[in-house]
Amino acid sequence: MSMPDSDIESCNLGIDLSSKRRIKHPLGAPLFWQGLHSTYQDYCQHTSLHGVQYLGERHRPMKERIFWLIVFVVSIYSCGSLINNAYTKWNATPVIVSFAEKSTPVWNIPFPAITICSETKRVVKKQGSNTYAxxxxxxxxxMRHTRIFKPQNVSAYEMEEFRTLLHVCNTQIMDQDMPLIPGDELNYYNVLERMLPPFERYFFYxxxxxxxNECDKYFRQTLTEEGICYTFNxxxxxxxxxxxxxxHYTSSDENVTASSWSLESxxxxxxxxxxxxxxxxxxxARSGIFMALQSxxxxxDYACRGPVQGFKVILHAPDDVPSVSNQFVRxxxxxxxxxxxxxxxxxxxAGIADYHPQRRQCFLSHERSLRFFKVYTESNCQLECLAxxxxxxxxxxxFSMPRTLDMPVCGEDKIxxxxxxxxxxxxxxxxxxxSLSVAGETQRGAETACNCMPACTSLVYNTEISQANFDLDEMLAAENDTDFMREYPGSQMSRLSIxxxxxxxxxxxxxxxxxxTDFLANCGGIFGLFMGFSILSLVEILYHFTLRFIANLKQVTKVDN
Structure with a gap:
């Protein structure tokens, strides 16, 4: 008994069962390919993908099928190109820096740390002592004649101070063949402290x-590449x-309680x-710091620091080690x-913690451990890499670089x-x-040798500077104050407000x-725009070519028998 044509059509088998001739597949599996062909036509009729139904219609002319096949392939290619662009952007630059929704009050952050360095590095304390010049x-x-430094009438103290000043004065004039000056190994910090100008005279109030208050209540000594400076906060x-x-410690460090602040929290x-x-x-200005600086x-000593005298000031985060020679305010x-x-x-x-540091181009505090520092910042990392x-x-x-106690300190021959x-x-x-850029590796976030990327949470203090003349002599003359110049002969003063x-x-x-989620939504939007594709469309494909295919294959087997 043969099945009605309508039943055959409803089953979408697409097979002429009344024919006595069977087309045998070369592999000897005609029933499999009959079932696959039936499933394909069934899928084409019921799919939600745009244009696919025209490919499976039995009586559709070949030209129309070719046209819709081309349209379908072009849509697939367009989807793939756009999704690849979205993935490349997501993979290369997954993090964006934008403005926060709310403003932040200044009491949420610390007042900037202020490091001040005097250009006067040594005060001649004994009459008749040799100056640095x-x-x-x-x-x-x-050096020009004997290559051995044996000056006459120079005390051992002066020799120690001169050797130390060679490291903090203008080092650009040093020769590559400069020999080691004879003498014992120096503790440069102790010598710098001995030469240091009196704090209360230079930081007037x-x-x-x-x-x-007296300035020494706020400032403590800090060792920098330009000698001993003073840091506030x-x-x-x-x-x-x-x-x-x-x-190096100072007595003021013992009276300070532990910090209640960290950059991230x-x-x-x-x-x-x-x-x-x-x-x-x-x-x-009433909520800031104001000071009078005197020299x-x-x-x-112009031979040491050159023609520009005064002070250098650098503003930095409290957990940063100041690098005075790189950025400062004169x-x-x-x-x-x-x-x-x-x-x-x-x-x-919180979401960026899931990305690799090289992808987001910054380090969280626990991701980059430094050898010398407890706190990771970009400047601390660069200082450690240089050391x-x-x-x-x-x-x-x-002598100013971070080091362990067993690391040797450079002498004069290594300046x-x-x-x-x-x-x-x-x-x-x-x-x-x-070289990484030429090889295309920078797009994938390759590490440099120092690997000192910025910290994900960072704090920088930008400045706007204004100046005016401060004529101390005219002010004292107007006030008829002669005692000040007798007590501080040669005084020249500046005032600083931060x-x-x-x-x-x-x-x-x-x-x-x-x-x-956003990436999947982006991909879904592209698929939906070009093809009407959705998650249910994917389920349809899986359903037709698994469960429906097996059912059609069984039905073809029964009819064949």
């Missing part, structure tokens, strides 16, 4: 939060450096108004300098070496990045450009 002149003369060395790293909820590191409640004409003498601070803070969203590179190149490190090491390190990093410009500021935020 005199010692350097004798040094150059002996300070005002912090509308309270006048910075973290203690024990909170910055690891235990096995060389550190901010201040603790229990922190009071007066906390450490310090913060302010509003903008303006003396007779103590200026405070000349006889001027009043106002520095209005504009914070630039970048925070992070490691200098140790490898010169066999020693500069040229470590002074050139910084540039060589920058050239090496540039050449590595350039404060927040605004009480609120807009932070930036690192967040996902789009996550997995």
């Amino acid at each position: 005199q010692l350097y002149s004798k040094f150059k003369e002996d 300070c005002r912090w939060l509308s309270r006048f 910075g973290l203690r060395p024990t909170e910055i450096y690891r235990e096995d790293t060389y550190q 901010g201040y603790a909820a229990s922190s009071d108004v007066e906390t450490y590191p310090a913060r302010v409640l509003s903008a303006g 003396f004409k007779q103590e200026v 405070i000349p003498m006889g001027r009043e300098v106002l520095i209005a601070v504009k914070p630039n803070m970048i925070t992070t969203s 490691n590179f200098t140790l490898t190149k010169c066999g020693c490190v500069k 040229y070496c470590y002074d050139r090491a910084e540039r060589e390190l920058l050239v090496r990093e540039f050449q590595r990045v350039r 404060y927040f410009k605004q009480s609120q500021f807009i932070t930036s935020k690192r967040s996902e450009i789009y996550g997995i």
Whole structure:
């Protein structure tokens, strides 16, 4: 008994069962291909994909089928190209930096750490002592003739101070063939401290939060590449450096409580108004720090620091180690300098933690461990990388670089070496990045040698500077004050005021450009636009070519029998 044509049509078998001839497949599986053909026609009739139904219609002309096949292939190609572009963007730059939705009050962040360095590195304390200019002149003369420095009438103290000043004065004039000056190994920090100008004379007075106090209540000594400087509102060395790293302490560090602030989490909820590191409640000069800086004409040594005298000031985050020679604000003498601070803070969203650091191009605090520092910042990482590179190149490190107690400190014969090491390190990093860029690896986030990417959460203090003349002599003459010049002969003074410009500021935020959900929605939108494809369309394909195919295959087998 034969089946009605309508039943056959409804089953979408597409097989002429009344025919006595069977087309045998070369592999000997005619029933399989009959079932597959039936399933294909069935799918084409019921699918939700646009245009596919025309490919499976039995009586559709071949030209129309070819036309719709071309349209279908073009749509598939367009979808693939657009999705590939979206994936490339998501893979290469998954993180975007945008402005936060709300402004941040200045009391949420610490007041900037302020490091101040005087250009006067040595005060001649004994009558008849040699100045640095005199010692350097004798040094150059002996080097020119005998290559051995044996100056006459120079005390052992002066020799120690001269050897130390060679490291902090203008090192660009040092020769590559400079020999090691005879003498015992020096503790450069102790010698620098011995030469240091009197603090209370150079930091004349300070005002912090509308309270006048002696400046030594706020500042502590900091060792930098330009000698000993003074830092206000910075973290203690024990909170910055690891235990096995060389550190220098001052008596003021013992009276400071542990910090209640970290860059990623901010201040603790229990922190009071007066906390450490310090913060302010509003903008303006009355809520900032004000100080009078003083130097003396007779103590200026132009042979050491050159024609520009005064002070260098650098503003940095409390957990950063200051690099005074790289970025600073010059405070000349006889001027009043106002520095209005504009914070630039970048925070992070929780979603970016799932991405690899090389993809998001920043490190979370726990992802990059430094050898010498407890806290990861980009500047701390660069300083550590320079120290490691200098140790490898010169066999020693500069006295101001972070180091362990067993690492040798460079003597005078290595000044040229470590002074050139910084540039060589920058050239090496540039050449590595350039070679990776030529190879196309930078798009995939390849690491440089130092691997000092920015911290995901960072805090930078931008500045706006204004100046005015400050004529101390005219002011004293107007007030008829003669006692001051008798007590401080040769005095030249400047005033410095640092404060927040605004009480609120807009932070930036690192967040996902789009996550997995957004990426899938993007892909679904492209598929839907070109083909009408959805998740149910995928289920249809799986259903027709698994369950429906098996059912059709069984039905073909029954009819054949």
